[in-house]
Structure formats: C-alpha cells, structure tokens
Amino acid sequence: MTEKLVIIGAGMASGRMIEHLVEAAPDAFDITLFNAEPRGNYNRIMLSPVLAGDKTYREIVTHDEDWYAQHGVTCRFGEPVVAIDRDMKVVEGAHGHVPYDKLVVATGSIPFMIPLPGRDLEGVIAYRDLEDTQRMMSMGAGNRVVVIGGGLLGLEAAAGMAARGVDVTVVHIMGHLMERQLDEAAGYLLKKSLEAKGITVKLQANSKEILGQDGHVRALLLDDGTELPCDLLVMAVGIRPNVALAQEAGLAVGKGIHVDDQMITSDADVMAVGECVEHQGALFGLVAPLYDQAKVAAQTLLGQETAFRQKTLSTKLKVTGCDLFSAGDFADGETREDIVFRDPARGVYKRLVIEDDRLIGAVMYGDTADSNWFFGLIQSGESIDEMRDTLIFGPAFQGGSSVDPLSAVAALPPEAEICGCNGICKSTITEAIEGGAGDLAAVRATTKASASCGTCTGLVEQLLQVTLGDAFRVPAAQPICGCCDLTHEDVRRLIKSQALKSQEAVWQELGWKTRNGCHVCRPAVNFYLLADWPLEYQDDPQSRFVNERKHANIQKDGTFSVVPRMWGGITNPTELRAIADAADKYNVPTVKVTGGQRIDLLGVKGEDLPYIWADLNKAGLVSGHAYSKGLRTVKTCVGTDHCRFGTQDSTGLGIKLEQVLWGSWTPHKVKLAVSGCPRNCAEATCKDVGIICVDSGYQVGVAGAAGMDVKQTERLADVPTEEEAIDLTVAFIQLYRENAKYLDRPYKWVAKVGLDWVKARVVDDLEERARLIAAFELSQSIYRKDPWAEHAKEADRYQTLADLTLEAAE
Template sequence: MRKKLVMIGNGMAGVRCVEEILKRNRDLFEITIIGDEPHPNYNRIMLSNVLQGSVQFDEINVNEWDWYKENDITLYTGEEVIEIASEMKEVITNTGRRIQYDELIIATGSSPFILPLPGKDLEGVIGFRTIQDTEYMINTAKKYKKAAVIGGGLLGLEAAKGLIDRGMDVHVIHLLPHLMEQQLDSTAANMLKRDLELQGMKFLMEKQTSKIIGNDRVEGLVFSDGTSLECDLVVMAVGIRPNTALAANAGLKVNRGIVVNDYMKTSIDHIYAVGECSEHNGITYGLVAPLYEQGTALATYLTGEETKGYQGSILSTQLKVAGCDLFSGGKIHEDSDTKAIIVQDQFAGLYKKILIEENKIVGIVLYGDASDGTRLFTMLKKETDISGFTSAAVLQQVGADAVTDMIAEMDAEETVCGCNGVTKGTIVQAILEQDLHTYEEVKTCTKAGASCGKCRGVVEGILSHTLGDSFSAVEEKVGMCGCTILTRDEVVEEIRAKGLQSPKEVRNVLGFAHEEGCSTCRPALNYYMRMLYPTEYADDKASRFVNERMEGNIQKDGTFSVIPRMYGGTTTGDDLIKLGEVAKKYNVPLVKITGASRVGLYGVKKEDVPNVWKDLGMRSGYAYSKSLRNVKSCVGSRFCRFGTQDALGLGIDLEKAIEMVDTPHKMKMGVSGCPRNCAEALTKDFGVICVENGFQLYFGGNGGTVTRDCDSFMAVKTEDEVIYYAKAFTQYYRETGIYNERTAPWVERLGTETIKAVLLDRNMTDQLVARFDEAKSTYEEAWTSALENKKKMGMFEVIKR
C-alpha cells in the first residue's frame, strides 16, 4: 500500500520536489497537493514577461492540468490549509476538508512585504507576487496612467518595465543611492540606471516614503523630506516575507522561516519544508536555483536514496533586467583581502569585475555582456586556481578553448539552468538516454532554457561536447511540439501524403514520442485534421481546451463567462429580458457590455454553464474560440452623417459569413463606415474601410500588447466582394497558419507580398472560397444537428432568429 504524501503549496519549489520523487519512484506515494491559487503550477519568474506583454498567462505554466492527472496526483486549487494537526497526521482546509498524511511537505512560499505605511490599505496599493497581482496591474494600466514602484531591486525594476510597456508613466522610488545593491556594485548599478532611463523609467533615489495618500484609492506618495508624487498605482517591491504562520501555529520551530536541517526536516517528525518558507542554517533563500536544490535533496531523502542532504547554496544571479544583461555571484564589493580585475568599455556599455583572493575567484559582477557568467561562476564554486589564466581577456585560459574546457570540467551536479534548477548531469543523461540532438529537444525534455533562455549557449556546448561531430546548432530544427521534430508544414504534408485519418494515427505513423500526444499537439492535430478533411473528420471535443469544451472562457477563480452572439452589437428586447432572467436565476455576479459590443455573463459556475446556455437558447458568441470572435462596426450611413456605406449591415453579414469556422487562432474583423475609422478596422485581422465608391480592404493587424497596423490589400465595389475576399483570406490563413499563431505573425512569417499574390489570383481565391464554404457547411450542419438533438431530448426550445 502506498504511503500518503501531502504537500501544502503548488509552487515551483514544492512541485519540483514532487517531480524528482516521481523520477525516482513513481509508485512510492499517493500524492495530494493543495494550492491556494486557482491555477496549476506556474513559473513566477515569468510574471514580469507576462506584465511586459511578451508572453501570455497560459504560456508560463510549468505543469498543465493534465500533468497532475497523468501522474495520479490529487490536486486541490483555490483551497487553503488552515491547520496542521500533527498528532493526528492530518491537515484541515478552509472548506472543512481533512486530509491524512504519512509524510507532509510545507511549501507555502512567501508573500510580498508591504511597508506599514499610512494608506497601505488603499485601493491601488499592491505587491507583485502572483498571477492575480499581474492581472490587477495589467487592468489598472488600461484605466490609469501614473505608477510608483517602491523598491529598486530586481522585482521592482521588472514591474516598472512592465508598466511602462503597458503605457504608464513610472517612477521607481529607492531608499539607497544605487539600484540592485545586493547584486551590483555602484559602477554597474549606475550603468543600469542610465540604460533604464533611456527606456523611459524615472528614478527618485535616496527617498523614503512616509505615507500613501488618497481617499478610497491611492492618489500619491509623501516622502520624509516633505516632497510628494502623484500616482494612481503603488507597487511594493521591497522584499518578501516567508509564509510561516501555519507552521508556527502547528508548533514547528520558526525563526525568519521554518527551521529545517540538511534533510529539510522540521522540528516535528514526518513534516518537511522547502522553498522560500524554509530556513536552513539561518538562511532563507528567494532565488529559484537553491529552492530547486532543496526540493531535489528532499526527494532523494524521501525515496530512500543515499544523500548528504542539502548543503546550502552559493548564490548567483544571471538575468536580463528590462533588456539589460547582468550577472553577479559571490562578493560584489572589494575589501582589504580582495584584488579586482576590472574591464570597462564605456562606448559599448560593458563592465566586468572579477574579485580575487589567494588566486581564486570570490566575486563576479558583469553588466552588458553576461556570457562569461556561467564559466566564471563554475571557477568560483570549484575554487579554481587562476594562475594559468590571463586576466587581459577576463580569465580566458591561454592556448585553449575556454568554453569547451569549462564544459568538460563542469561537475555533473553543477547547475546549468538556474531558473529551472537543471544540472549538467541531468542534461547529459537526457541526451544519451532520450537520444536528444537539439537545444529545443533538451529544453522540452529537461526544461533547461525554458524560462529566460540565458543558458542556451552552455546547453548547446554540452550537446556539442556530448555528441561530438553529430551536433550542429546551425542545423537545429524546432518541431511543432516536444513530441516530434517535424514542423507544422511537414506534419500537414505527411497527413495529406499518407492519407492519415486521425490524430492517433498521425502520432503512431509519424513516430511521435508520446502515443497520446501532449497539450500542444492534441488540439493542434485536431485542428489540422478538421481543416484538411472538413466533411470526413469528426471533431474530437476531448482534444480541445477547456474554454472550447465549456463554450465559455474560464476566469481566474475557476468560473466561466457566457457570451451569446449579438451580430453588430444589436439585440432585441426579448433577448435582453432572457439575459436578465438567466442572470438572476443563476446569481451571475457580473453582467457586462463587452469590448465586442455583446452582453456577457461573468462568474458562472462550471456546473451551471450548460444550463445557462439551455435557458438562454441563444447562439454562442464564440468569445472563447479560435475562430472569428466578432466583427466590430460603426453605425455607418444608417445614422452617422459621415458614413459612406452601411457599415453596420455589412459587419453583420460578414460575421454571419465567417463565424463558427475554426482558425489557427482567434480572429477579429472591423468595418468602419468612413476613413475616420471609428471601428478601429486598421488593427484587425481583416479590416474594411467604407469609402464613397466602395470598400478598401486590409489584413494582418493586431491591437494587442504588440500592435501591428494592417497591410493595404485592394479596393472593391460591392459588399459581396468584401465577403468573398474575407473568405479567401480566412481560408488561406486556415491552410497555412501554425496552430496558435495570430494573423500578424503569420503575415510576418509568410510575407505581405506572398499573401497579396495569392489573394489577387482569382483562380486561387475561387478555390479558397470553395473550400471555405465546404468547411462552413459542416459547422452549420453540426450546429443544427446539436440543436435538434437537444430539442428532441427536451433540453430547450429552439429560438429562431
């Protein structure tokens, strides 16, 4: 019978420990994880990238929901453990759930430290720690323009950069004279400050905040010197505080963190602690690499393998702050015992300082070019005698390839990827056992490089050292997912050439690494099959994302939005009454006019979603789908004195013509009744500007965090021609787009002129439109069939529109 392992916390350190346990003995424990956030395990390091808009929330998940199911892990999200009853060996949650354990891991992490200032509880004062914090800042940036970030450390600068990228005016307030004083000396810190100022960041150095002012919402800061600053948002980034209250209430020994020994044991038997909540030898750690080392050490101990336990960590930081490369490790300031090797290139913005004691490296500060960081830090940890090195080239070994030698000399347990705690030994083992040949394969298999990517050079060096002449970084090819090295185009061509009829057959015939596929290729293959064989292939609902299966967007608290179709933003009194009745019946907390001019019901419980759709009896607005979401239009000539054509009527007809059909990613279209462009058609995937003598057509726009203006395409005279070319454009995108690729990057990848050449060839567009119409008919038939089946089952009366 398996022992019961319970973990409190679903963060990076704890889940890494579980991953390591599963690697060693997946049958040893019956595992339960309890997390207070409504998300799977995600990479907190990447929240700054989400804030800056370079990645989306769903791209930072370390382990998707399916991972827990595949590993037979019971996961409770959005639930908080409120008591540890160690005598009974059980934990109790805020829902009243009682869970028995044989072994308990506490991985509760930390919380942002909020300065105890007057006004700290005002709306608009926030820390930067979670997805919820990040969402709040993104939403705030849409409404307000002035932000203050208190704290000039790494987290504060990342938050400030993200808010600038979101369009806010940002001041960073820092108590000390230099930024990132724990990682950089004054020279590097001043270089960083200068570079950040060029990006629009403003600084108030040596400033102490005395209070936060405002009525219900923050309006500004007052400093101890009497000066003040107006702001609409205050982000506290002054440090973290280990979450220890639960452990302290259970009687565990707690100082700053939960006190543990080398085996991560707490003061009570069968209870362990890892991550930011733990304290080892008087030290609490906030960087990822040591937390992963703790998790690995605990996994080794719990699975009965011989281990010396966790021996503490020498800290280093290698990262990119707002586009500025830096690395630091060990000491950063000279003292009477150290001598410094300093190289500074002011023209190129480069700075390198190596601190030496007794012919050994004891400290490293690099700015502008951090490529030497791993090599030098390896020498620091190994206490390498530098007598045989030249300092003129920053310790390059005379007459040798330094990178090759560094990789050859690295111990197996040395960390290569600090973000994900991946060692050289793990990478080499994966290369040999999994027959890996490319950086992308190593990244997928081991997660080395899956976060910031700064370790790519070392990973490729390990590949080269391990594989010899059979490795070529230049020839490396990225497959459509981690299951295959085949690209999207190669997979689609093989499906056509071999006549493959199902995703499972594709994976088997084409030799995918996993028989059941992964969360990337399952929905992609389902899309490609339905695109290629619209009349023969039966849509596999199980391969779709939860939003599409539920016909609603999942919200951050696990509820869903239900948004019916409203062509052109128009509706009827009967439909409005129906929406109101349903909202009252199911206690829907938010009824909102959406940005797409529809009425949305937000906060619908998962179990209520089918019944809400049943009671509404309305067609879905596809606000959750990878298909046409909506066509935004102004009223055009029907009402506006500037309108040249019936933009509203054309928008409705265009929406009806294109709706429902799956595309590689979501699509939005716009029809503006005149060149004033009130419908913002020039930042849509397909845009129409009405003019006196017809319609101007555009494509490839994007109004998101990375904006792209449309490319002009052609002018046509009739509404029928507009719809004809919209179909041709959509079908060409369907047939050549990579699943999950918006039209803007698709246009950049294929080239504007290539797409124009296709759409200006009448023979090709006739074929594209014919294939689109064939596909559209299957979606209409499926919709009608589903309605009839529900009607026969007495689920609801079909409302004719």
C-alpha cells in the first residue's frame, strides 16, 4: 500500500531526498510537498551568479513543474504550514490540511537579523532567497548599498552588486574577512582583491543603529560615529535553524531539531533534514552534509539500514572570482608548525598546519588546484614525514621533481572527494565514466559531480582524460550562434581568406541559415568586417548593441547615462561649469564620479540626449564612449607634476594614449592606466594595458583584469621612452582587434594565444609592429568621429527650426 509522505520545505535537502526516493521506489509514496516560497527547488548556491548577471533564475531551477508532475508530487507552493498535529498525523496548511503516514520537516534556516534600532525600516533585507536577490538586482549605478557581514554570503552579495556598478561597502566586526574559513593572511588577500573591484571594506566596525528617513533606510551608523549612507542595507551575518513549527508540535528541539543517525526526530513517524536539524550537537550549513542527510532519510523511509555520519568538511569556494579553500584545524598551537608559501605577484597564499607529522589543516588562496589531495591527507591522517620538504608544492612534486599534472589526479585514492557540494568521490566518477559517461555533461547527469557550484569541473575533466585516455575528446568549440555551425575563429579566418567584405557576403558564402543573421551574430560579424576591411566596409549601426546605437548607457528605468571624456582624468572649471549647467538644464537626478576618473550624468531622458550632447560639445567635451566596445578610460595618477614619488609624467602619457586610442572599436571594452611610480596609485597592474613609470622608463603590462575575474597584468616589455610605450600599446591594441574573438577581453585572448606569441609580433618584430600601428592609424582616420558632435548638429538644426517657427507665430 502506498504511504502518504508529506514534506515541509522544498529546498535543496528535501529535493535531493525526493530524487533518491523516486529513483529507488517511484511508487512507494504519495508525496505532498509544501513550500512557503511560491516555487519549488532551486539551487540556492547559484543565487550569487544570478545576482551578478551570469545566470538567470530559470538556469538554476533544479526541479520545474514538469519534473514534479512527472514524478507524481503534489505541490502546494506559496502555502505556509500553520501547524503539525502529531496525534492526528495531519499537517495544517494555510489552505487546508493533509494527513500523513510519514512526515519530513525540511524548514531550513532563517537569516539572523541583528537587533539594531531601525532594523524594521524599508530597505533593510537579508540575503536568503530569490526575492532578496531580485531586490539587490534592482540596485544599479548611482545606488549605495551597505552589507553587514564579511562572511561568504555577504561577500557574494557585495561582489554581485559591485559588478552591476553599485557603490558597495562591507562592514565586518572581526579583524579579517571570512574568519571561520581563512586565516589573517588569506583574509588580507581577499580584502585586497575586493578593494580592487571598488568595494569598500571596513573591518573591526561595530554597527550601532540603522538610520531612516520617511520610513526608508538612509544610512548605517557605526559606534565610532561614522555614517555610511545607503539606499539598501543587506544583513548577511548568519543563519539560525528554523525550528518554530517543530517546537510548537512538541518535537525535541535544541539549537535545531534533534535527529538520530537515521534522521528520525523524537517522533518515530517524523523525520528532519537540512539546515533545520541538530545531530550530535552539530548544525549544518554546507550543502555536502545536507545531501548526505537526504540520502540517509530516503534510505530510512525505504526501510534500509543506514546511518548519517558527520565528516571532516572542507570549504572550497569561488568568491568574487578568487579561489579559496580551507579544511581541518588551522588555529595556532604550541605543538603545531606551519608551512607557508606566498607569491604576492600572483596573489597566491598557501598555509599547511602540521602536528605530529600529520597534516591537520590547510588554507589556500588564489591557487586551489591541489586542494583535494591535501584534504585527503587531512582525512586519512597518514604521516607526511617523507614528503615534508616538498609537501607545500602538492602531489605533482612528490619525489623531488615535477611530473605530469594528470599523474597527480591519477594518484588520488578512490575515496578522495572530488565534488564537495555533492559529496562525490573519485571512484563514483570513474565508475560512471567506465559505465559510459564519456563527457562532462554525462558525468554530471550520472553522478551530479560539478553540477552545483562548478569549482570541481577542472578535476572532473582531468578524471575523464585519465580514465578514457585518447578516447577522451575536448568538447568542440561552440558555434557563433544558431544561425550557423561556424565558431568565431572560423568566421574571422574565412572573412580574411575569402575576402568577404559585406554582411551579405558572409550570410551567402558561409552558409548562414538565416537571411540577415540575428542579434547575437550581427554585432560580431559587423566588428570583424570593420576590423579587417576598414577601407571597403561601412559600419552598420543597426548591427550594434543598443548602448552603441544610442551612444549612451541605458539604465533600468529606460533613462540614459551620459559620460563626457576627460583626457587622462584631467578637467578644468569651464568643463565642470558646462557639466553642472547641463545637469541643471536637463534635470539630471544623479551626478557621479566614476572609477575611471570621469563624471557620469545618470537619468537623462532619451529625447534629451541630442540636446545635452550639443551643450556639452559647445564646451569642448566629447563622448567618453562609456557605452562602447572600445577605449573607455586611461586612468592616471598625478605623476611628476605634483607627486614627490613620481618618476615620469604619468598624466601627460595617459592623455597622449587616450588621444591616440579614443574612438577605436575593439572586440570588447578596453581600459588603460598609467602609474607614475611603482606605488601604483592608478592601479595599472589590473588593466587591459597598464604602464608603470620607473626611473629608467616605462614598464608596459597587458592582459590584466579587475571584474568578476581578478588578474595581474603580464609584462610585455620595458622601454626607455614615451614614444616606445605608446607604439607598443597601439600595436598591442591593433593585434587584439585583428585576432580576438568578439566579446573576449584582452586577458582572455592573451590566455588563448599566449604572451610569447604576442611579444613576437609586438615587441620583437619591428616590421610587424610598424604594420600594426599603420593599420590602426588607417582605421582611426576612417572611423574615428565623435558621435555626440554628429547628433549635436542635428539638435542645433531642430532648435533653429523651432526658433524660426516661434518667430513666425509671433
């Protein structure tokens, strides 16, 4: 007879439990699933990519309506449970009751809200669910947000909003970030990385009061008197098991709902899984033990002998583009010794904690490739005495020399954990591969390895390569879009080799399935033709993204952002007056200084764009191209003109570079910086091109990044003169224009072709360098124009007609 199973809470733990049940015994239970949220199971781990704009909510849904219907699950979503009547064995929902034979409580956790005065103000939220994420996604450039909490959740919230242009401040009461997972040194590196993204971090900061105005949050007041203005305040200071319903039902509750090894509560017919449970005094916040609980609960319901066992846990995370790993006990102790590796230039830090010739703890930042091996040593407790001298360098260096990295993966024991989120060990993956799972997608579908946060994807691919050998094929490159079967690289090559000089020629000769391309391929093809045939091809404005067509950045409310160019960050009173007058005249609600040393006028109406451009043009200001796939800014410090540490005229060089490069179209946006000395006040070491001025001349670096990925520039060359620094920069940009995939930033392109390949053409081959410079100058002579000036002429013509009409009427 089919038993009635009621589950309260449609989170990740209960979702995994249902999967196990329907796979093992699809007809064993008549399942009813309650959820207070108006939706089913989605991957909460991936809310941060949704916030950052890397994924959509639909992409992180684990079980959709069709899945529940296919497996006969009755869904009561958006219906909170009011009470549990254990005597009558009934669950009381807000819209009616449901009887049960077995009940599973999976109510999860609730965010802890610090009891500060003002916490009930509008605009004070937690970071817990999709609604919180959507509220943060409503913030954009010009908004200010304060995040209380420097743990994983708070930092992911901060990074996601910063990627959207929000002015974010993180307030943390402790002395370093993520103190539960990282030691002080790694915490410092993480803070440095966040600050490079424009996030302000305040440590040892104690919140005193949330200040409001007209019922909405206005600022956070710290106990030292500092006020941090904000439009939204996010509390991300921890979670508490949601036990209220279980407690009211009379179940045994401590910090969480008490469960035994079979996930059974104090009532034999009631079980609990997830963040709401307490097992042997422990609470659980990471997904791996929750999935272990889900498996045990399913086996218990099916009458199988099973037991939940707590394991040593590791934390392997990717916060704001930085890899982190911690496991075991890394606290200081008299009987313990540390092995520490630091590489400041690469932002890599590793610390191993050893006691009695055994590895008991590890903290890694920036390079976590060997984390699974170290975690295995911690779990096994084996002696590391014989490998003590080379331990910090990982498994590939045991025996005193470097070996093939795949050998290290092959050497991992079968029980080594590969996927921490899902608790998947090496043997499970290799068995799936030997059973026919021949690619990453098949391994994910079979084992769920790499299906959650994705940080173990590289290891899974290495296991595929080790297990299948020559039979493993790297996945084929993706086509440019659904209109054809060609990759970006194929299209670029064929446009050149077949001398295709129009979009129509591309559609016809390369076998496009659609007559005129689509919104994905048209901008790419337009750029490739523009870059390869500047004399023959004419730019097609309709094949550009909306911001490039409008020559301004569209905002979430349909207004636009206007950014005048300020050469090297230099301006003057006349320009500032013109900007102020324009802001007044066109009722610009927000005027902001950007991270690129310019002034942004936010909230300009679309119909006012030609007129505000005309007014700014009259003062000598041109478009800052803040909307373009082209040069954005050249950030500078004050250099030798004012700074006592300056070695060269960094401001002058920055202005010259900007005047040479502005108006050029490139595969993606390009940002430059020039720092007047190695103190690097202009942050040149994380730009697409960054120049550091030194006593002997100029250090030219390329391929840096400071967005979702953080990467230091790679040294292209050292040169003694400004002219050579400019020539190298122009040649590099032109080589990038001629060869890179559309929408690849320079750091991604350089990673594909290799810095040595770039140096051979830009630095070593003087004839090729001259050709690249000449090609860039040719393109600039044809295409460089100020779009604002073009539209300003039209605006002046309309204004003249309006004046004449008014005179005639009078």
